[in-house]
Amino acid sequence: MNKLVLSAAVAATLGLASNSFADGPIDGTIYGKINVSVVNTDQNSADKWKLNSNASRLGVKGKTKITDGLYAVYKAEFEMCVDDGDCKGQTFTQRNIMGGIRGSFGTVWAGKHDSPTKLAQKKIDLFNDLEGDIKNTFEGENRVSNIIAYTSPTLSGFSGTVAMIPGEGADVDGDGVDDTGLTDGISYSLSYSADNLYLAVAGDQDVDNQDLVRMVMQYKMDALKLGAMYQQNEDSQGIKDESGFFVSAAYKIDKTTLKAQYGFIEDDVDGDEEETLSLGADYKLSKNTKAYIFYTDNTDSELDSDDDEASSFGVGMEHKF
Amino acid sequence: MNLTDVRLWSAAAVTTAMLLSGAANSNCDFDTDDADGPDFLDKIIECEEQQSSGNQSQESSRTNSSAAATQLYGDGSLTNSGIIERPVAAAGTLSHYADKSFVARQPYSLRPDAKFEESVTIAIQKLHLEMAHYCARGWDIERQWTEANSQQQGDFFLHYRFRCTAA
Helix, strand or coil: CHHHHHHHHHHHHHHHHHHHHHHCCCCCEEEEEEEEEEEEEEECCEEEEEEEECCCEEEEEEEEEEECCEEEEEEEEEEECCCCCCECCECEEEEEEEEEEEECCEEEEEEEEECHHHHHCCCCCCCCCCCCCHHHCCCCCCEEEEEEEEECCEECCEEEEEEEECCCCCCCCCCCCCCCCCCCEEEEEEEEEECCEEEEEEEEEEECCEEEEEEEEEEEECCEEEEEEEEEEEECCCCCEEEEEEEEEEEEECCEEEEEEEEEEEECCCCCEEEEEEEEEEEECCCCEEEEEEEEEEEEECCCCCCEEEEEEEEEEEEEC | CCHHHHHHHHHHHHHHHHHHHCHHHCCCCCCHHHHHCCCHHHHHHHHHHHHHHHHHHHHHHHHHCCHHHHHHCCCCEECCCCCEECCCCCCCCCCECCCCEEEEEEEEECCCCCCHHHCHHHHHHHHHHHHHHHECCCEEEEEEEEEECCCECCEEEEEEEEEECCC
16 A cells, blocks of 8 residues: 555646656745864763754745735745754754745745844854854754744845744743734844845844844954944743853955854853853865864853853864755 | 655755745845844845846847747756756856847946945946847847936935847
């Protein structure tokens, strides 16, 4: 029976392929990347070697014209775990998946997706998906389910996105009452881009149990790219009230890019601190392939206990397609 | 073989079919990480504009001639391995589709802060590369026109309708 189902599936697929030859290519593009690294991590003096798959992914994206100036847009992206094939018990896990309608009015879109606050960070995190990823230190790096968003057109460099996130019965604000409204969580961003400058202000309300505001800046000067972020966040119960900053710099010399970033955040309620420092270099092997090396030190300091310290160094490669 | 295996094989087959039918034809210089950027919607629209341009070219070639037009992407044939193979006009190769018509377009910007690579000069350069790609022995530009990009003030799309020479 299963073989019958398989045969039917393959036959249907080949039929799809044949149809696509008859009608032209599908209205979309397959893309993805493989990113693997060999990493040595020393956590509180316990040393371990690992092979890591760093958000390797496969996706399809595209648009379909509905009428002049009106499009359906979509993106479906899945993580694949190149190191051991086990993505939380699955072969593929969901990353950003969305569909929307785009016109001169902007874009209305929905799905499971990075929040506007996370997107507003742009790429100032130079060690994204590695041990030095900003998400290991700062709140607000959320991929949110059930997101319904509106993104404005870009006017004179300004663009904005606002998203509402229904709780669907979960207690998103931690007040002991299940949330069933349309705007139980809200995330927004406003950005400005001009020449080599990017500025953004973004925030969350009751997203991942946090209320948050962040400001982001990125500036490019020839081979030098600078990034900075300031953030304040507090949880819905008032147990945590953090503020901190993040800076990064990348300098390109021919095929090599030298990178450094530092972040610090402090909890004003209990005085706990978190710190991250990363240094590294990328070497471009081809347009779509690079090798890299990095060192990261992440420290969590609590007033009434020993520091939790993890340092990592690794080498890896990334190939985009 | 259990149902999970069936799903996996089906997904793999669908992916293969999509790769064969779509990705090979993409001209877009899209960076994978752009999909996670704040302007990911713009990237989808802009990158797929080129895809659409390619589609239009195929459609145009079908309309204006002939069986030879299908040679642009081929009809496909099933090999023993189960993988469908077909001739693909790879980027950088030159072909000549005599007496066939195509429509191509490229974005450009007249914004004061537009970068050089967004200029109409570069758009024309890219269009000529496309024309040379499909009409290696020469072409006639039958029509050219511009449409505004409704998403960005000061941005436009330059269109060329061109026909490969008969020789």
